[in-house]
Amino acid sequence: MTRPGAFGQESAAERPLTPDAAYGVPADGGAMIAWSACVDRLRAAEAYWLATVKPDGSPHVVPVWGVIVEDDLYLTTGAPNTAKVRDLATNPSISIHLDGINDALIVHGRAVACRPDAKLGASLAAAFAAKYDDYAPAPTEWAADGLHLVEPRVMLAWRDMPTATRWRFPSDDEPDHR
Numbered sequence: 554m555t556r557p558g559a560f561g562q563e564s565a566a567e568r569p570l571t572p573d574a575a576y577g578v579p580a581d582g583g584a585m586i587a588w589s590a591c592v593d594r595l596r597a598a599e600a601y602w603l604a605t606v607k608p609d610g611s612p613h614v615v616p617v618w619g620v621i622v623e624d625d626l627y628l629t630t631g632a633p634n635t636a637k638v639r640d641l642a643t644n645p646s647i648s649i650h651l652d653g654i655n656d657a658l659i660v661h662g663r664a665v666a667c668r669p670d671a672k673l674g675a676s677l678a679a680a681f682a683a684k685y686d687d688y689a690p691a692p693t694e695w696a697a698d699g700l701h702l703v704e705p706r707v708m709l710a711w712r713d714m715p716t717a718t719r720w721r722f723p724s725d726d727e728p729d730h731r
Contacts, residue, residue, distance in 0.1 A: 558624020559705050560595065563588040564720040569709060583715035591710050591720075594651060594658055596621045601628060604648040605640035605664075613640055618688075619703075620680040626660075626703040627667060627677060633698050641666070641701060649703065659709045662722070664701035 566585045600616040607613050613636055619628040628649075630638050641647070645663040669677055674692035677700070682689045694700075706724050711717040 558621075559703070559722060560592050560621060560626065561624030564708075564722055566718050566720055568715075569717050569719045583713075586710040586712065586716055586718040588720065591658055591708060592621075594656075595626060595660075598651050600652065601626075602650040602652070603628060603630075603637060603664075604650070605637050606644045606646055607636070607640055608643050613637060618681070618685055620677065620684055622673070622676045622680050626705075628664065628701050628703060629681070629699060630664070630701050631699055638698065647703070655712065657709070657711050660703065660705050661707045661709075662703055662705040665704055666698070667695065667700045667702040668697070669695060669700070 566588065568585075598619070601619045602614055603617045604612055604614045615637055617628050617630060617637070619626055621627075626649075630641065632638065633642075641664050645665060647662060647664045649660040649662075651658045671692060674695065678690045678692045678694060704724075705722045707722065708720045709717070
């Protein structure tokens with residue numbers, strides 16, 4: 554049996570910790586954001602703002618392409634000499650943010666270098682070609698490098714307050730993203 558994809562099964566929704574009263578955000582009330590709406594946004598996103606950590610501890614943020622295949626999110630990360638791939642080789646911690654300041658969606662987790670087998674490679678190639686004009690990768694495109702699987706730990710979403718919603722993914726080493 555294969556493992557289920559990270560975004561294939563809804564986690565329990567909860568409220569993140571509310572900022573202090575000076576922010577003007579109510580501690581309760583409002584609707585939770587639907588899991589399915591967030592996953593749909595992840596599927597449809599044109600770009601994923603990928604934040605990595607440089608060896609000196611400073612952040613590095615860059616937009617990348619990605620697709621969801623078999624309920625997992627895969628990001629194209631490029632050649633081994635790019636800053637993001639060098640960062641991920643030393644520290645796999647990432648955050649991903651979608652465009653839209655009034656409809657925030659953030660995923661915290663890890664990026665794991667992925668060299669897909671033939672079947673997954675074909676599915677990924679088809680998904681990338683369908684999503685991005687003029688990009689038709691070969692199923693073996695990622696045999697050496699350039700692809701990372703996102704292992705989410707926490708997903709946060711909000712529109713207008715107090716809709717802030719958090720989902721935690723099962724993990725042994727989950728940081729506390731409030």
